[in-house]
Amino acid sequence: MLSWKLVLLALYAVGFSDAALKIEPIYPTFNVPEYGSATTTCTNMDLFGTQPEWVDPYGQVVGPAGGGGSNDKQVSFHTNPDTGLKYTRMHLSNILKAASGGYVCRADGETQSININVYIPVTLVNEDAEKSQWMTYHESGSLLCTMRGEANTVVSWDGPNGPITDGGRYLITDMYGLTIDNVTLNDEGSYNCRGSIPDIGVATVLTIQADVYMVPKIRYPPINKNATEGTSAFFTCEAIGEPQPDYTWYDGSEALEDPAKYLIEEDGKRLTILNLEKDDQKRYTCQVSNPAGYDRRDGVLTVDIPPTPTRAVTQEKDERESVTFFCDIMRGDRENLALQFKRYEKWLPMGVQVDSRIVIQQETGTGPDAGQPGSLSLTITDIHRGDEGDYTCFARNNGGYAMSHHFLHVRYAPVINLDYSTKKVYSWIGHQLNLTCHWYGYPVPIVYWFVNSQPLVGTIGDVAGNATIYDFNNGSSSLFIDTKDSDFRPYQCDGRNKFGRVRHHIQFERAYPMKRPTNVRAISASSTAIQISFDNPVEVGADFPEYLRILGYVIGYSEYQQPTEMYEIIQNMCEPTAFQCGLLCIEKERRCDNFMDCLDNSDEENCNPQEDCPGGFKCPVRDGNLNPCLPLAYVCDQQADCVDGADESEESCSAYYRPIFYDMRLKGLAPDRIYQFRVAVMNEVGWGEWSFNTTERTLDYGPPSEPMIFNREPERNTMYEVVWLEPYDNGGSPILSYELTYSRVETADAKEHGRDPLTVPASKESETAPVFRHTLTNLERGTFYFLELRAVSTWGKSSPGTLNFRMPGGAPIPPPSNEPLGPGLRIGDLPLAAFIGIVVGSFLVILILLDCLCYCTNSCGLTMCICVHLCGKQSPEAKEEMEAVEYSAAMSTAGNRMAMQRLKDFETESHAVSDGQLQQELDSRTPSEIHLQELQMRKLGHYDYDYDYDGSAYGSRC
CATH class of the missing domain: 2.60.40.10 (Immunoglobulins)
Structure with missing residues (x-):
């Protein structure tokens, strides 16, 4: 291991014999960001050399930590364990700009340097x-x-x-x-x-x-408004801008924030001022703003104050005196103020009236009795009692209108009101009735009652003799009498005030039951019914008012010499204001209303749409201020109700009179029996005297009488409801069923059936008996029908009731012919073959016309096909292809011009808005809105389409 290290040292010594010191990094300048850190190493390449040291740009030796160095600048000494070379490492941290410069490493008389560039980073x-x-x-x-x-x-x-x-x-x-x-x-x-x-x-x-x-611009500014005090008013404001502007409303410089007074809606675009007062009349400002800027516009609110007329005045004047009323307001706008007097429903113009005693003029404010300047005065001279009543002051301005009611009381002696006072009355013992007196006068007259010129003393509800007095303290008083034999005496009522005393006389007469009718007889008889005729008593009508009006009749009948008598009462059960048809009563207003309410349609007869008394009889001569409209039951009843007796004239009787009691029959009798009967006339007193007995025998058992069919208009195109009354005579046995036979006919007045009549049964059960109904279906539109109806009993069938009717719809369809079909069949005057030829020829002509029309309008059809294939005409497909190529070429340049034109339009519109010019475009979008939408689409990544030469779209990022 040692020998290997010696070999390595020898190689280092040989390799660096020219440079004893080595600095890393090796580039000459070391770039370091300010407040950053840097580390550099200096190695002594001499194996036997000394430890290198570092010197900063200021010539100061950099020491180790705790040995002259600092936390930001220090060195550390090292020896490479593999090579044995000594090296010194310098570490700089939190380096500052001032630390830039050259740093020198030295050892054994050798030096090497490195430039450290401290830069400020971006x-x-x-x-x-x-x-x-x-x-x-x-x-x-x-x-x-x-x-x-x-x-x-x-x-x-x-x-x-x-x-x-x-x-x-x-x-x-x-x-x-x-x-x-x-x-x-x-x-x-x-x-x-x-x-x-x-x-x-x-x-x-x-x-x-x-x-x-975009700086916001107000597109629709607030518009000046007029509103009435107490109501609400609103302003609207709409602006354009990007981003969408915020809306703020101001009253001068103060923002409107009171929710009890101001309601701001629609994202601030609408301001509503609630419960308007006069102080709300001012200028309101709409301000729109976004980060790019703001815009402001004003709207002026004018609060109109409705007029409040001066307090109404009530004056009392004697006849022949004068009076003046003023018409003015004590609060409200006088601008555009209009004042006018009104008398009941009539407006009174300025100046002297038709009655020259009344003058209306505008006051000037001068004189001792003059009104305020601008007010109106109404002066009445030589007052009489007809001037009494209401005089209305009507004031109107921009805020609305109001009225005050002046009232004039004219002091005068009592005057009887004959319209509401009793003049003559008929009564009978046990009958209760009222006698009424109504007096005009001021002060309000006090009413006193007399009988046979003797006073009846009593107050409200007190019994005075055989009567009770009810005094209403308004000039009106009633005397309630429970009639006794001693009450048929003259009565009087006095009206009294301090200006006079007037007496009104009332005739209190006795009414009597009717006298016996005359000429009572039987005019026909059947198995179960007897028809009776008689004449009214002679004592009927205006010459005999004590017998009152006939209300009906009563027939007493029994089998001959039998003690038990039965009664048939025939009476008008309708109210005087109603109309009676048969046994029905309908409201008078339902007469002449174009709807059939009576089964016999009598409510729609004798109607005159020009008169103002539909459903009744109008008296031609007025009775005072009245032109009465009488019920038809009063016409030709032998008592004059019109002042001129027009309701009893021969013309009225023939035009309007319909007998109320049209069916004077005794029904439900037994066959083949003798009956005795008598008649009495009824009025309000009761039954009158009986006539003498008359006898008649009923017929033996037999078929029923014919049913009565009502002539009615069809309500549907193919259905008809037949309505009839059961026979008055069933022949002595119950009705088992009904039989309907009907057929198509050629005319409306046919009397017999056409070809192939149909017979159908009809049930005798009905919820509306004695009225029966049956519906015929599958009828032909526009066709005449003839119908027969028979009642069926054990004794046979009745005679037929007949009816002709026509179904609504097109032209009448002729009934089937009895002639056989054959070669000679014709349609009208033409043979069948000729008719078929005409139809086929017409079809071919229409087909040719349609083909020519198709060729001219859409370049299609048989004619077009012939022209293309035989004449060389260009086909529609080739023409469309050529037009598409030309259109694509034009669109390639149109797309480029579009953006430039839209931007130019926007700039023009934006400048116009800035100059205060507001113009309503025909298009629903203005250039600003178009470009604002374009801006929003760009934000979302949407772009317009461009078109290349072949017409295909590209560039879409939607």
Whole structure:
């Protein structure tokens, strides 16, 4: 082992005979960053030499730790165990710039040196803050890249479009920043700021994401508003900008933040001012802002105060005096104020009225009794009681309108109101009724009651004699009487106030039951029914008012010489304001409404749409201020209800009268029996005197009578509902069923069936008995039908009830012919073969016309095929291919012009907005919106398509 080491030492000695000292690293300059560390070793190549030592640039020997060295600069001595050579290692830490220079290693009179270059490294001072920056569109923008390093540090920039050189739109500043003049959308993207120290080769890179922002511009500013006090008003404001601007609303310089007063919605674009007051009338400012800047626009709110009229006045005046009312407001905007008087529903114009006693004028404010300037006055001279009532002051301005009601009381003696006072009344023993007196007058008259000129003393609810007085303290009083025999005397009521006393007379007459009818007889008889006829008593009508109005009739009947009598009451059960059809009562308003409510359609007869009394009878002559509309039941009832008796005229009776009691029959009798019957007339008093007995025999058992069919319009195109009443005479046995026979006919008045009539059974069960219904289906549209209906019992079938009807739809379809089909078959006047030829020829003509139309419009069809293959015409496919090539060539240049034109449009629109010019574009997007969308698409990595010559799309990154 020893011999091997000696050989190695000999080789070292030979190899380094020219250099006794060796320094590692071997390059002459050692670059070390400030505050970094460095280690270098000096080896004495002489095996028998001394230990090397290090000397710093200031000539000081660097000692070991604890032996003259320090923590930042020290040496350590070593001997290589393999070669035995001595070496000294120098270690520098936290090295400073001042420590730069030459370091010398010496030993045995030999020296070697190394230059340690301490440099300041390139560092990023604000790296986190400068990673994301923005610039303003169309302005000069700066990107900061703050570095610390040597004075000779070199900075270079790369942008979205490649390396950036100093010059043109770009300026690289001394502070390592980059300034770009007239920033465009293409300047947005990623930038690399690279700082490096020459000859050292160390570089530091900062990647900056640069956005292009747009200064916000208000596109739709707030619009001046008018709103009414107590309501709400809103302003809207809309702006464009990038990034989206924030909205702030101001009242002068103070931001609006009170949620109880201001409601800000739609991301700040809408401001609502709640519960408006006069103090809310001011200027409101919309401010939009983003990091690029701000914009402000104002809107003015005008709060309109509705008018508050002066307090209403109530005045009392005597007849022949004068009175003045004023119309004015005590609060509200006088601008655009309109004042006017109104009397009930009539507006009163300025100046002298039709009644020259009333004058309306505008006040000037001069004179002892004048009103405020601008107010209105209404003056009435020579007052009479017709002037009493309401005079309305109507005030209107931009804020709304309001009214105040002045009232004039005219003091005058009582005057009876005949419209609401009893003049003459009929009663009977046991009947309860009211006598009413209603007086006009001021002060309100007090009412006193008299019977036969003797006073009835009593207050409200008190019994005075055989009557009870109800005084309503408004000039009206009622006398409630439970009629007795001693009450048929004259009554009087007095109206009294301090201006006079007036008496009104009331006739209290006795009413009587009706006298007996005359000429009672049976006019026909069947198995189970007897039809009766009679004449009313002579004592009926206006000449005999004590017998009142006929309400109905009662028929008493029994089998001959049998003691048990039965009664059939035939009475109008409808209210006076209703209409009776058959046994039904309908509201008067349902008459003449174009809907059939009565089964016989009588509610739609005698209708005059020009009159203002539909469903009733209008008296032609007014009764005072009334032009009464009477129920039709009052027409031709032998009692005049119109003042001129027009309801009882021969013309009215023939035009309107329909007998209320159309079916005076006794039904449900037994066959082949003798019956005796008598008749009495009913009025409000009760049943009148009976007529003398009359007898009649019913017929023996037999078929039922014919059913009564109602003529109704079809409600559907192919279905018809047949409605009928059961026969009044069933022939003595129950109805078993009904039989319907119907067929198509040629005319509307056919009296017999056509070809192939159909017979169908109809059930006798009905939820609406005695009204029965059956629906016919699968009928032909536009076709006439003839129908017969028979009732069936054990005694046979009844005579038929008939009906003609036509189904709605097209032209009538002729019924089937009885002539046989054969060679002579014709359609109209043409033989069948000629008709078929016409149809086929028409089809061929239409086919040729369609083919020509296809050739001219779409270049297709049989004609086009012939032209292409036989005449050499160019086909549509070849033409489209040529057009596609031309279109592709045009689109290759159109795509390049598009971006330039869009940017030019945006710049024009942006300058216009800056100058306050707002223009509504026809397109739904303005150039600003187009480029704002383009900017947002670029952020998301979306780009437009470009087109090459063959029309294919490329470059999409969507």
